[in-house]
Amino acid sequence: MIFLTRFDGTELVVNSDLVVTVEKTPDTVITLTTGDRLMVREPIEEVVARAAAYRHRVLQGPGVRADAHDIAADMAAGSGPVAAAGGSKES
Numbered sequence: 001m002i003f004l005t006r007f008d009g010t011e012l013v014v015n016s017d018l019v020v021t022v023e024k025t026p027d028t029v030i031t032l033t034t035g036d037r038l039m040v041r042e043p044i045e046e047v048v049a050r051a052a053a054y055r056h057r058v059l060q061g062p063g064v065r066a067d068a069h070d071i072a073a074d075m076a077a078g079s080g081p082v083a084a085a086g087g088s089k090e091s
Contacts, residue, residue, distance in 0.1 A: 002050040016051040
């Protein structure tokens with residue numbers, strides 16, 4: 001789940017597993033598998049960074065807790081667990 005902001009300033013949470021496309025038209029438009037389209041304030045790069053951060057957190061497994069906003073901010077800034085590990089997790 002990723003936190004995004006509508007143009008009227010209200011916050012919404014989107015299940016990133018339902019995202020089909022993210023377009024810049026010039027506003028950011030997210031199309032879901034349900035056919036719904038959402039316009040959000042965040043640029044495409046931010047939406048992708050938040051979705052990647054969410055997926056990273058899910059793949060970490062149980063016991064890893066962090067605020068979704070903090071993780072998304074770390075990923076967008078190029079820091080955090082993935083950046084610290086050189087972009088990938090070694091086995």
